[in-house]
Amino acid sequence: MTNTPVTLEGFRGEFPRQPLNARRVAGALEAPGCQRRTALDAAGVNLDKLGSLISGEPRDRQSPFALTRGNQFEQQVVANGMAEIVALARRHLDLAIPEVRQHDLSAAAVREAYPGVTGARMNELRARLTRQRTEEMLTDPAQAYNLIRHAMTRLDFGGETVYLEQDVLAFAIDGRIHVVEIKSYPRIDGRADPTKASATVRQTAVYVLSLQQLVVEIGAPPEVVKTTTMIVLPENLSFRPTAVTIDIDMYVRRLARQLASVPRAADILDAIPAGTQLPAHPDNGADNDEVGAAATAAREALAVLPPRFTDGCVSCPLFHSCRDEAERHGSIARLGTAVAGACGDVTSIAAALDLADGRRAPASPSEAAVAAALARGAAAARIATGGLA
Amino acid sequence: MNALRTHQALQAAAERRAVTTTTRRHVHLSSSPLVVVGYHLAGDPGAPLALVWGTARDETPHCMVVPEPRNRALRFEALDEFAIDLLAYLSRFEVRDDGGTCVDAPQLVVPNAGTAEWLGGIVGRFTRNLRTDGDAPPPASVPLAGKHLSFFGDLLPGSSLMIAATDALTLHWQTGQLPSEDLNLAALLGWIDPPDGLDGPAAARLGEQAPPAGPDSDPNWDADVLADLIRSWHVAGDDPAAQAAVRGELEGEIREQLVPAWMDCWRALDQLVALPAGDHVAGRWLSDRKVWTAHSARMAEGRAFFRNIPTPVQAAGRLRFLESRTQNLQREMAWDDPLVMAALVASGEALAGRVVAVDADRQTFNANGRRQRRPMITLEPTLDFARPAGTNLYLSRHPSVKLEVLPNDASGLIRVEVLKGANQTKTLGLLPTAGDEIVLSPYGRPEFYQRSTVQEIPWTHLQLVEDSEES
Numbered sequence: 065m066t067n068t069p070v071t072l073e074g075f076r077g078e079f080p081r082q083p084l085n086a087r088r089v090a091g092a093l094e095a096p097g098c099q100r101r102t103a104l105d106a107a108g109v110n111l112d113k114l115g116s117l118i119s120g121e122p123r124d125r126q127s128p129f130a131l132t133r134g135n136q137f138e139q140q141v142v143a144n145g146m147a148e149i150v151a152l153a154r155r156h157l158d159l160a161i162p163e164v165r166q167h168d169l170s171a172a173a174v175r176e177a178y179p180g181v182t183g184a185r186m187n188e189l190r191a192r193l194t195r196q197r198t199e200e201m202l203t204d205p206a207q208a209y210n211l212i213r214h215a216m217t218r219l220d221f222g223g224e225t226v227y228l229e230q231d232v233l234a235f236a237i238d239g240r241i242h243v244v245e246i247k248s249y250p251r252i253d254g255r256a257d258p259t260k261a262s263a264t265v266r267q268t269a270v271y272v273l274s275l276q277q278l279v280v281e282i283g284a285p286p287e288v289v290k291t292t293t294m295i296v297l298p299e300n301l302s303f304r305p306t307a308v309t310i311d312i313d314m315y316v317r318r319l320a321r322q323l324a325s326v327p328r329a330a331d332i333l334d335a336i337p338a339g340t341q342l343p344a345h346p347d348n349g350a351d352n353d354e355v356g357a358a359a360t361a362a363r364e365a366l367a368v369l370p371p372r373f374t375d376g377c378v379s380c381p382l383f384h385s386c387r388d389e390a391e392r393h394g395s396i397a398r399l400g401t402a403v404a405g406a407c408g409d410v411t412s413i414a415a416a417l418d419l420a421d422g423r424r425a426p427a428s429p430s431e432a433a434v435a436a437a438l439a440r441g442a443a444a445a446r447i448a449t450g451g452l453a
Numbered sequence: 454m455n456a457l458r459t460h461q462a463l464q465a466a467a468e469r470r471a472v473t474t475t476t477r478r479h480v481h482l483s484s485s486p487l488v489v490v491g492y493h494l495a496g497d498p499g500a501p502l503a504l505v506w507g508t509a510r511d512e513t514p515h516c517m518v519v520p521e522p523r524n525r526a527l528r529f530e531a532l533d534e535f536a537i538d539l540l541a542y543l544s545r546f547e548v549r550d551d552g553g554t555c556v557d558a559p560q561l562v563v564p565n566a567g568t569a570e571w572l573g574g575i576v577g578r579f580t581r582n583l584r585t586d587g588d589a590p591p592p593a594s595v596p597l598a599g600k601h602l603s604f605f606g607d608l609l610p611g612s613s614l615m616i617a618a619t620d621a622l623t624l625h626w627q628t629g630q631l632p633s634e635d636l637n638l639a640a641l642l643g644w645i646d647p648p649d650g651l652d653g654p655a656a657a658r659l660g661e662q663a664p665p666a667g668p669d670s671d672p673n674w675d676a677d678v679l680a681d682l683i684r685s686w687h688v689a690g691d692d693p694a695a696q697a698a699v700r701g702e703l704e705g706e707i708r709e710q711l712v713p714a715w716m717d718c719w720r721a722l723d724q725l726v727a728l729p730a731g732d733h734v735a736g737r738w739l740s741d742r743k744v745w746t747a748h749s750a751r752m753a754e755g756r757a758f759f760r761n762i763p764t765p766v767q768a769a770g771r772l773r774f775l776e777s778r779t780q781n782l783q784r785e786m787a788w789d790d791p792l793v794m795a796a797l798v799a800s801g802e803a804l805a806g807r808v809v810a811v812d813a814d815r816q817t818f819n820a821n822g823r824r825q826r827r828p829m830i831t832l833e834p835t836l837d838f839a840r841p842a843g844t845n846l847y848l849s850r851h852p853s854v855k856l857e858v859l860p861n862d863a864s865g866l867i868r869v870e871v872l873k874g875a876n877q878t879k880t881l882g883l884l885p886t887a888g889d890e891i892v893l894s895p896y897g898r899p900e901f902y903q904r905s906t907v908q909e910i911p912w913t914h915l916q917l918v919e920d921s922e923e924s
Binding site for chain 2: 133
């Protein structure tokens with residue numbers, strides 16, 4: 065063992081990468097303060113593979129039917145030179161779009177133009193192109209592309225720069241950039257599923273924020289990127305697109321705050337023993353022993369990273385193993401944020417019950433308050449079930 | 454989260470088994486419910502994939518499958534099967550009593566709120582207005598069933614016409630897991646009623662392994678099983694024998710996925726039926742029967758219309774009505790159930806104590822200098838009561854008796870005076886006597902007179918102009 069500090073690359077080792085996208089950044093923020101998730105995200109570890117490796121369960125794929133439908137809808141709205149999108153943007157964003165000059169910055173399109181560029185250099189190239197195009201948009205709006213797709217932007221996450229592939233469109237008209245997001249869940253009678261809608265808003269906020277950071281780098285004020293975004297959804301059960309505009313300013317500012325409070329990944333890694341490293345992911349044909357050994361090694365590597373279990377963890381690929389861990393430790397966090405909040409800084413189930421039943425004397429004023437509240441609850445239940453009406 | 458519920462959650466985790474949060478049952482259970490579970494195609498709620506339903510647990514449930522859920526004709530053909538059965542089931546509840554109210558009402562039981570919303574909000578919403586006279590019309594039963602489903606999808610708080618099993622169970626039990634995990638019926642039942650040899654968490658894990666209860670199917674099953682079956686349906690083309698084979702295979706797979714959830718609904722009902730019904734449950738069921746009667750009359754006259762988007766005034770009126778019904782439900786549950794009332798005692802809103810003295814003849818002078826009878830009750834509180842003098846409380850046993858907390862002295866006893874309900878000769882009998890253990894709750898009888906209806910659009914429901922200009 066050496067004494068060199070663990071680096072993110074060193075920690076990830078040979079484990080497969082998975083670049084961050086907005087969904088993952090938004091997901092990471094649903095589990096605020098989780099050092100385990102922050103380190104894994106900053107290191108770009110493939111969480112799905114890691115989750116299924118340590119829990120031994122197949123990972124949840126997305127249903128092929130949901131994928132097909134989503135793609136069909138997206139193809140339909142971007143078909144014919146984005147005719148539908150342009151019409152919706154004219155109407156809902158109140159834009160006068162005399163002419164659409166679009167540019168695709170997806171990996172496939174860029175590879176065609178610059179053959180031979182791969183891996184991390186590809187990301188850099190796309191980010192550089194995105195920056196160039198955005199600069200042109202702002203300096204020469206009459207000539208430059210005014211609609212870019214699949215841009216690549218950067219975002220600072222826990223002190224690490226992560227690349228973000230935007231699946232939104234960015235419209236630049238009159239020196240203002242508007243973000244357009246296409247989603248395939250239906251808007252029924254003017255109302256979309258609130259859970260999905262709020263997830264969309266949080267993801268879009270990630271794009272807006274990283275675009276704002278880009279324009280600030282270029283030297284323009286961040287307000288150039290409008291926080292009023294347009295979300296395109298199918299209307300009712302048809303494929304007919306309909307659009308809603310939402311001002312997500314509040315979410316963008318909240319996101320900026322949350323990102324600023326993400327613990328620095330480097331600090332987290334400094335605190336863990338030197339030499340901690342994820343194992344290589346076993347090959348497809350690997351036998352059970354090999355998979356078992358890799359799972360054990362992965363669990364050991366994770367054990368040194370403190371998790372923080374909350375209600376938001378359900379959507380995390382590591383949910384099952386963190387849940388088992390919380391259960392093994394008898395942690396109150398296992399019961400959800402509401403119960404954990406009510407129990408203040410008492411973190412173990414046994415300790416809380418001991419306090420409630422007076423088997424343990426409170427050690428601090430906050431413990432005394434928790435003990436009093438729980439004892440009161442228990443007493444009320446005893447009186448009620450004692451035959452009192 | 455009140456202190457009582459928190460303590461119950463801790464207890465459930467420590468005992469590794471769900472804890473009852475009520476002593477009574479607060480939902481009505483029909484003797485012949487219709488239990489329905491179903492899937493739609495992933496990402497496409499308008500494309501039902503399968504429904505499994507039945508009214509008797511010991512009979513094999515009916516099963517409808519759509520071999521190509523995106524095909525409109527196949528969808529209606531399958532929905533027709535379900536619609537005919539639903540209409541037959543509902544027609545059993547048309548018998549009226551002398552007052553013109555149906556003597557019994559139907560009850561739909563689904564595994565979770567998601568299924569209830571899907572059946573009412575999507576399947577009902579998008580079939581109720583189908584025209585049966587155009588090109589390729591759907592069977593007449595489908596829009597009729599759609600109207601009924603829309604009715605069941607839009608019920609009032611406290612209604613038992615449609616029961617979502619997970620909601621009903623979490624109302625009566627507290628588990629030691631995350632609230633979002635309680636949405637899985639099989640896992641929730643594991644906590645409440647673990648099989649022999651397993652504790653709650655272990656049984657919940659076992660439940661999680663079961664196929665989902667819908668309306669979303671397991672994405673891995675979609676990829677591994679369903680995709681192949683739909684492909685073979687397309688391969689089968691117009692060959693009836695091949696089509697029948699694919700249908701048979703799909704039905705087998707669907708039964709394997711959905712029948713466990715269908716059985717779990719019955720298990721949930723078993724758990725609930727073991728609890729004695731609260732006193733107000735019958736009253737709420739009576740109002741359910743009246744609502745059902747009105748709906749069935751509208752159906753019979755062809756007047757059952759549903760708005761897709763309510764007008765602002767309708768929405769505001771509806772909201773006000775829902776709020777008052779929610780309050781009523783909370784009140785009635787607390788009156789019926791000492792354990793529900795205990796949550797209020799724990800939070801300090803209600804006062805539990807032993808009566809030390811009752812002064813039935815106490816008189817005070819009102820503002821006009823006239824004598825008025827204001828009986829006084831002195832209580833020794835069982836748990837500290839910190840609400841200030843002037844707080845209004847009601848006897849939980851006789852909610853018509855309104856009390857007011859008087860300034861307390863140093864004795865630690867709480868004194869309350871009767872404002873109304875037990876200050877006249879004929880009502881004095883409602884007063885407790887010394888030595889009684891009583892609870893004073895914040896819940897009085899609801900207002901007798903209906904509040905005025907909403908006439909103008911309140912500011913909360915003003916609509917913004919669609920294409921508003923950006924600032």
